[in-house]
Amino acid sequence: MLDPLTAIGLAGNVVQFVDFTAKLIAEGRAIYKAGATSENEDLEVITRDLIGLNGKLLSVSPPDSGSVQESEDEDLQHLAKRCVELGKELLSILEDLRMSGSYTRWDSFRMATRTVRKKDKIEGIQKRLNDIRAQLNLHLIALLRFMEMDRTDQLIQLKDEILMAIQELSQRDKRDRLQKKLLSKEQYLQPEANNVQDLSAISSKLSDLSQEGERVRREQRVLFSLRFRSMDVRHSKIPEAHNTTFNWIFEEAAEDDSLPRVEFMQWLRSSGDIYWLSGKAGSGKSTLTKFIASHPRTMQALSLWAGQHRLFTASHFFWHAGTDLQKSQEGLLQTILYDILRKCPDLIPAVLPFRWQAYGYSFENPEAWTLPELLTALRRLIEHDLSAKFCFFIDGLDEYYGNHVEIISLLRDLITSSNIKICVSSRPWNIFEDAFGKNSSRMLALQDLTRNDIQLYVQNHLEENEHFIRLKTRDPRCVDLVQEIVDRAQGVFLWVFLVVRDLVQGLTNSDRIVDLQRRLRRLPTDLEPYFKHILDTVEDIYKDQTAETFQLCLQARSPPLLMVFSLLDEEDPKFALTSSVSPLSVDEVAARYHEAHRRLNARCKGLLELVGDPIHDYFWETFSVQVDYLHRTVRDFLQGSEMQDYLKMSAGRHFDAHTCLANASLGLIK
Known part of the structure; x- marks a missing residue:
């Protein structure tokens, strides 16, 4: 056994x-x-x-x-x-x-x-x-x-080149000048012009006209080389100032004695220097800079400073999340030169002699602009016997991508000329405080001056809501609610925007005043905890897609197109490899536009938004409208180590931004 x-x-x-x-x-x-x-x-x-x-x-x-x-x-x-x-x-x-x-x-x-x-x-x-x-x-x-x-850059560049050509070729002064010359020569082209003297006059006039045409061609080519694709993107993204807000900056004396005195108008009318708009994150610095850079009262005051001299202004808005030229000295200088020379193209031969000659000899584009070349050109412009005054508005010094000592040194070098003054804005970092904060008459702290603006903003936006109007007639505590928002805001406009949006959602649900107060008091008063609170409201079923969407924006070298998100949302993970090659119909493009926009709102709760110039054509909008952060503070928040861990934990599957972009690339040619 x-x-x-x-x-x-x-x-x-x-x-x-x-x-x-x-x-x-x-x-x-x-x-x-x-x-x-x-x-x-x-x-x-x-x-x-x-x-x-x-x-x-x-x-x-x-x-x-x-x-x-x-x-x-x-x-x-x-x-x-x-x-x-x-x-x-x-x-x-x-x-x-x-x-x-x-x-x-x-x-x-x-x-x-x-x-x-x-x-x-x-x-x-x-x-x-x-x-x-x-x-x-x-x-x-x-x-x-x-x-x-490459394909996306080519499409966007082609669109911008077309718009640029239309804009530049439609300059009235050039068009009218050439048109008048043509009309003045019409008499010489009549049949009776048959003698040698008439023919000689015709030849001379046509020669003059040819030279003028060549000059215009060179001017346009130089201007076109200075302009870069993303030059106006940041400016267009900044919201317009709310009705009647920021008007206090033009007042000689503050209406409220408890507020600091603002001497901005005096600075505009006086000799050259730097004026610093300081402000906490989200306090509205960019909106204020955009507001004053083109305001008629700014131009009137600067005209008093310029006197008999010609006045030139230019503005640049640094954007840390943008392209290299949006956050570099090269981009700043190209923007300034472009803004000035397009208004006075006759200066181009003297300011940019090398480029002027190069564009005369060949139709090929010279090499890309270099920082030394741009600095030399700007000095030539300033030192030129032009009898001119210059005022530059530069927003977001804290968003400059590089050593901030460099940009401060550049600005100080520029204002050594009495013909230049510069208005800058930034967060109140120590390096800017040391450079610009010593003269109280040449600076302001924005968060200390916007209480009345915030109150006006809250009142106007809540009283646009019919539910709030009815509630206000029954409950006087609505006035106290507005004051409580203003008190808790601490001068941060972005926080106010988010709070009002949250309260309007409550009014849509017919909240009582006690419900609105409860909503307000449970909202964090600092921005980063507020952003975390917003993400906590995303439905669980969407959280992996929310994490993927944010990671894609963080990895992208520039704001991605809305169409990328539409294609990213395809159910088939091999969509890019298995799709047939055929054009998208107009109806399909329109459907993708609406669906991608709604899904983006549901998954990101407004922390990402559409940017671009809507042209009411779904096909072109879908391939031109981009998705960007609500504010720079959102990007800073998402880049934090704690938030990165949170996003990775929330994602239901491994996320690879390269995969998303690849799927999107083939999806563009479905």
């Missing part, structure tokens, strides 16, 4: 033998019926398909750009070649395991034995193929990302 352990071992061997035999019988039956197992047949079909796809990749010539895209393409070619080699090796094994011609059941059984023996080798090759296929996917995704970025 066997001992228990021996019996168990023997039973195990019997089970293994029976299992192995059953597999052989099943394999043999499949081979006898079809010449090969169904598993091997499927594997053969997949492998041949994989070889075919990689053969197509190998047939594509790599680019010669020497760029990152070229590197990705070379890696892709290498992986494709290795994939083809392994695939052929696997096909050779599978072919060896296929029966051909006439064969018996015993032949099938022997082939099944060989199949089982080579199973490990087949699985090993199959695993290596899967690994290579995964690497191919990653490299293909990265390559497609570069393609998407």
Whole structure:
């Protein structure tokens, strides 16, 4: 009699033998019926398909750009070649395991034995193929990302070039001047102009006209080279000042004696210097800068300073989340030069002699603008015998991407000329406090001056709501609610905007005054906790998509198009690889526009918003409107380590921004 352990071992061997035999019988039956197992047949079909796809990749010539895209393409070619080699090796094994011609059941059984023996080798090759296929996917995704970025840049650049050409070519002074010259020469083109003197006059006039046309052409080319695609994006995104707010900056004396004195008008009319608009995050610095930069009262006061001199103004708005030129010295200087020279293009030959000559000799564009070239051009402009005064409005010094000592040094260097004055805005950081905060008559702290503006804003927006109007007639505590909002705001307009939006939602639900007070008092008074509170209200089912959306915005080099989010939301994760190539219909574009906008609102609760110039054409809007942060403070908040951990935890699956952009890129050509 066997001992228990021996019996168990023997039973195990019997089970293994029976299992192995059953597999052989099943394999043999499949081979006898079809010449090969169904598993091997499927594997053969997949492998041949994989070889075919990689053969197509190998047939594509790599680019010669020497760029990152070229590197990705070379890696892709290498992986494709290795994939083809392994695939052929696997096909050779599978072919060896296929029966051909006439064969018996015993032949099938022997082939099944060989199949089982080579199973490990087949699985090993199959695993290596899967690994290579995964690497191919990653490299293909990265390559497609570069393609998407290039295609998007080209589309936007083409649109901006068209708009720019229309704008510049429609300058009235140039158009009228040429038109008058043409009309003045019409008399010389009559049939009776048949003598030599008339022909000589015609020739002279046409020569003058040709020279004038050449001059206009050069001027437009120089201006076009100075202008960059994102020059006006930040300015257009900044909200307009609410009705009657910020008017206090033009008053000689404060209406409320408890408020600090503002001497901005005196500065506008006096000699050159720097005026600093200081303010906490979200206090409305950019809105105020935009408000004063083009206000008629600003121009009137500056005209008194300029006297008999010509007056030129220019403005630039730094944007930390934007392109390189939106946050660099080069972008600042190009904007200033463009703003001034487009108003007085006759100065271009003297200010930019090299560019002027270059555009005369060739139609090719010279090299990109450099910082030394731009600085030299600006000095030439200032020192030119122009009898002119210059005032620059520069917003967001804290959003300058670089050493802030550099930008401060540049500004101080500029105001060494008595013909220049500069108004700047920034957060109250120590470096700006040290540079600009020593003269109280040349600065203001915005959060200390906006109490009345905030009260007016809250009253106007709440009283636009019919539910609040009815509630106010029944409950006098509505007045106290407005005052409580103003008291808690601490001069931060962005916080007020968010609170009013929250309260309006409560009014939509017919909240009582006690409900509105409860809403207000549970809202954080600091912005970052407020943003966290907003994200906590996102429905759980959306939180992984919310995290993906924010991560995409953080990874993008510029605000992504709305269409990217539409394509990102596709249910099929292989949408970009499986979609057919065909144009999008107008109806489909309109549907994608509406759906993407609504989904964005539901998942991000207003922390992201649409930016751009709506043109009431869904097709062009969908491919031009971008998605950007409600405010820079939202981006700062999302970039924090705590929030990054929160977003990763909220995501239901691994997020790869490169994957999202790649899917979007192929989705654009559905």
